[in-house]
Amino acid sequence: MNKNVLIISASGRKGGNSDLLCDQFAKGAREAGHNVEKIRLAEKNIGYCTGCYACQKLHKCCQKDDANELVEKMLSADVIVLATPVYFYSMNAQLKALIDRTVSRWDDFGRFGGTEFWHIITAADENREMMDATLAGLRGFMRDCMEGSVERGVIYGTGAYEKGAVVKLPVYQEAYELGKTA
Template sequence: MKKITVINSSFRKNGNTDHLAANFIKGAKENGDEVNLINLKDIRLNFCHGCLACEKLKKCVQNDDINSLLDDIQNSDILVFASPIYYYEMSGQLKTFLDRMNPLYYRENKFKYVYALFACANGNEDSMDRAINGIKGFVECFSGVTFKGSVNAAGFTSIGEIKDSHYLQDAYDLGKNI
């Protein structure tokens, strides 16, 4: 059994990213894996202040929800970042979360693999390239961690438009076979 942490950065309830995350989780749970879901819309998350106090403390000095989440992330086997594409990039809230994970840079982490789930409006899967690159930049800073792949759901604008597409099956299959 693997422990998988899914970080869903979409604030749009029942939106396209939510559907991707839900299908991935369904597959992973059916596979017997443990899933820890963090919905960024439900937590208190400030911007990183860049003080680097975390270098010594291995936690953050800010009094929001990040410290309560770090142990679970550290002890996961796999991390999955889910994001809508905003201006050809990951959402600002996901980038903020990556920055706030900086205390983990100074810890021994269990996670070895990172995946991503993206949704965007235009029909071109290349629209995810910059977001993938951003996540690869994060991954590169953690030794022994590899970016393994993503579901790039292209062509969905309104809430739940993704429902009848093959991308939900792709997300489910990824979870099931991860």
């Protein structure tokens, strides 16, 4: 079955480590016949959720930026890949800002039942456990807030500090292979 795969790359660095793992995953998923769209948050304008709850009446956010369109894409994707570098033991602010803005469609989170999720995380540290807090944040959103969503896998880019360092690590090939299984 051809799936709609939405890859959300939060790295501020085009060609950064998590961004490159997104490209590898995308390459594999395209080869497997899926429709793949990759979005770099750095190229989008996404403000912070202000908690105004205007969305409870409007069923969309009243801010005029790129978040509404992105949230709609998330709602209609079969597969969502969330990719972030670790910034001080957490996902980066770019990804968190988008996740917070999905609250505008909170009433429709039931539509995420069956949506498959992959997580891509990169960090300088070589210890995978140091990514636990980042993963917990991603899972809190995906697994605890979106009933029926399915976690397909986590791609750990540990020991990747300099831009592009991930190319020399086994995870670079692994991301491509996992993309083929999307």
